[in-house]
Amino acid sequence: MRGVSRRRLFGYSGATLAAGAAAGAGLISVARAGDDHGSADEEAVPFHGAHQAGIATPVQDRLHFAAFDVVTDDRDRLVRMLKEWTAAAAAFTGGHPYGSAAGGLGEAPPDDTGEALGLPPARLTLTIGFGPTLFDKDGKDRFGLKAKRPAALIDLPHFPGDNLDPAGSGGDICVQACADDPQVAVHAIRNLARIGFGVVSVRWSQLGFGKTSSTTPDRQTPRNMFGFKDGTRNIAGTDTKALEEHVWASAADGPSWMAGGSYVVARRIRMHIETWDRTSLQEQQDTFGRTKGEGNAYGAEREHDPVPLDKLPADSHVRLAHPDSNGGVRILRRGYSFTDGTDGLGRLDAGLFFIAYQRDPRKQFVPLQNRLAASDHMNEYVQHVGSGIWACPPGVRKGGYWGDGLFS
Numbered sequence: 401m402r403g404v405s406r407r408r409l410f411g412y413s414g415a416t417l418a419a420g421a422a423a424g425a426g427l428i429s430v431a432r433a434g435d436d437h438g439s440a441d442e443e444a445v446p447f448h449g450a451h452q453a454g455i456a457t458p459v460q461d462r463l464h465f466a467a468f469d470v471v472t473d474d475r476d477r478l479v480r481m482l483k484e485w486t487a488a489a490a491a492f493t494g495g496h497p498y499g500s501a502a503g504g505l506g507e508a509p510p511d512d513t514g515e516a517l518g519l520p521p522a523r524l525t526l527t528i529g530f531g532p533t534l535f536d537k538d539g540k541d542r543f544g545l546k547a548k549r550p551a552a553l554i555d556l557p558h559f560p561g562d563n564l565d566p567a568g569s570g571g572d573i574c575v576q577a578c579a580d581d582p583q584v585a586v587h588a589i590r591n592l593a594r595i596g597f598g599v600v601s602v603r604w605s606q607l608g609f610g611k612t613s614s615t616t617p618d619r620q621t622p623r624n625m626f627g628f629k630d631g632t633r634n635i636a637g638t639d640t641k642a643l644e645e646h647v648w649a650s651a652a653d654g655p656s657w658m659a660g661g662s663y664v665v666a667r668r669i670r671m672h673i674e675t676w677d678r679t680s681l682q683e684q685q686d687t688f689g690r691t692k693g694e695g696n697a698y699g700a701e702r703e704h705d706p707v708p709l710d711k712l713p714a715d716s717h718v719r720l721a722h723p724d725s726n727g728g729v730r731i732l733r734r735g736y737s738f739t740d741g742t743d744g745l746g747r748l749d750a751g752l753f754f755i756a757y758q759r760d761p762r763k764q765f766v767p768l769q770n771r772l773a774a775s776d777h778m779n780e781y782v783q784h785v786g787s788g789i790w791a792c793p794p795g796v797r798k799g800g801y802w803g804d805g806l807f808s
């Protein structure tokens with residue numbers, strides 16, 4: 401059976417909606433039962449599965465990434481919220497509101513805030529992760545989870561050049577919302593925050609546009625705010641072997657609740673684009689070891705040709721980040737550009753919200769970033785100002801909920 405789209409649901413009578421207003425998820429099944437021609441599914445990414453969507457999924461155009469702090473010590477309340485979040489996430493990613501958006505009881509605020517009514521699913525994915533502080537905050541085991549903390553979920557070390565804002569870093573839980581329509585992504589985060597009122601509060605969040613890495617190498621490579629193609633040599637979402645090897649945690653890696661999951665590292669990287677824009681083309685290209693137009697590596701002709709490392713400047717980003725310089729280490733990059741107004745000094749507050757998924761950050765992000773932080777020529781033009789790490793559990797099975805393996 402096909403799901404009813406937000407567009408179609410908007411057309412339903414108030415009476416139909418009121419019938420289900422009291423029971424959010426119930427409304428969805430009422431509405432579903434009445435629909436057999438919905439068009440939503442064509443743009444919907446399945447929510448349930450072995451792995452969470454939003455990792456290997458072809459990168460959508462827009463991002464709303466939110467980090468939450470848990471504000472209660474009540475484990476049962478947290479689990480109840482995660483169950484409700486799961487039902488809501490399944491609805492949103494299917495293109496449905498969660499509960500009544502426009503036809504509920506006049507005396508109460510609607511269950512769903514409504515700004516996504518009429519919009520298709522826009523390939524929305526919602527990916528959840530659990531941060532180190534959920535397991536152990538200032539030595540306190542608030543939810544009895546300490547023993548279940550994976551060894552790979554480390555507190556990230558300080559890297560040379562870091563200038564991190566504590567208020568824009570960390571978080572007990574993260575949710576990455578990606579969609580081809582920013583309104584759909586923002587709606588999802590807004591409603592999760594609303595559902596979680598009293599249990600979680602938003603610590604910080606980041607909007608992103610213009611994906612800076614693709615997981616679809618056969619399509620045109622997107623460009624970042626430096627104007628360079630980004631994601632040329634990323635892990636493809638269809639490369640099952642590379643995903644198993646570098647992205648999905650296995651049962652042998654650590655706790656069983658993480659088997660099939662992945663670890664995400666996010667970094668808010670400010671780009672000093674005014675300085676960059678006054679830099680010569682030669683210097684810009686030397687910074688990466690690739691040309692700006694075609695994106696070919698120095699010593700190679702086409703963008704996707706193998707990279708002859710010895711032809712690239714020793715301190716170029718691509719030479720330093722290449723697997724052959726790092727004992728074969730690879731990560732799945734899924735970042736977005738951001739421009740958050742100006743900084744009061746006449747400069748754009750712009751950059752790259754770096755997102756990388758991996759099987760074990762101790763062996764992947766940390767050594768890679770140590771090498772880049774120490775020697776990357778690009779450091780003249782960037783500064784890391786926000787940071788976070790989270791353990792993203794495997795996908796939700798039908799009837800399960802986000803984090804069920806962790807909390808069971």
Ligand code: HEM
Nearest residue numbers: 624628629630631632633669718721722723752768769782
């Ligand atoms: C503002 C920050 C950054 C910018 C503008 C940037 C830009 C780029 C560009 C243009 C490429 C070449 C195209 C490609 O293969 O994708 C690249 C490659 C790469 N970057 Fe970055 N990057 C940034 C930060 C990082 C960070 C923090 C890491 C990891 C810690 C990283 C890891 C990589 C890797 C692994 C590659 C592929 C190297 C290869 O296999 O040839 N990048 N980056």
